[in-house]
Amino acid sequence: MIFIFLSLMLIPKQSYALECPEDSPLDMAFDEYDAVIIGKVIRIDEKSANKTLTIQVEKSYKGVDKDLVIVEEDLTWGTSQLNSEYVYFLNKKGQEWVHHLCSPTTKRSGTAEKFLTDKEEIELQNVVIYKYSNKAFFLIIFCLVIALFFRHKKTKDNK
Numbered sequence: 001m002i003f004i005f006l007s008l009m010l011i012p013k014q015s016y017a018l019e020c021p022e023d024s025p026l027d028m029a030f031d032e033y034d035a036v037i038i039g040k041v042i043r044i045d046e047k048s049a050n051k052t053l054t055i056q057v058e059k060s061y062k063g064v065d066k067d068l069v070i071v072e073e074d075l076t077w078g079t080s081q082l083n084s085e086y087v088y089f090l091n092k093k094g095q096e097w098v099h100h101l102c103s104p105t106t107k108r109s110g111t112a113e114k115f116l117t118d119k120e121e122i123e124l125q126n127v128v129i130y131k132y133s134n135k136a137f138f139l140i141i142f143c144l145v146i147a148l149f150f151r152h153k154k155t156k157d158n159k
Helices: 002-010 026-032 110-116 134-158
Strands: 035-046 050-062 068-074 085-093 096-099
Touching (some): 026 085, 035 110
Parallel strands (some): 068 096
Antiparallel strands (some): 035 050, 050 068
């Protein structure tokens, strides 16, 4: 009986897995975030605690001037899906763009775009993003070293 009574005392009354503050109105959110873009998720790479999203930017209204952007998102709570279009509200952390859990990011819709109609659109520059894994990088370096070795050996043998 004492065990049951003590266990009831230790059980929390309320717990939260994730609770975001109430969404800011879009005009306030526009000012709070470093970037506001409309884009399509074209690639998702999953890492330990994050997803790295590659987003094809269709329109940028703040902060981004490239047509491709790499964005970090929480692996567990992030909701971005491959080949889906969103209105993203992003923040800059160092040199990386971050999609915070509580940002007012939404699927692309007329409502979100209607809000952005009076905002000035940023002209986008074409970007090619090369992202190699460590294995690919070392394989390329290894091949270059072997090629240089045989070229040096061939020149030495010809003398």
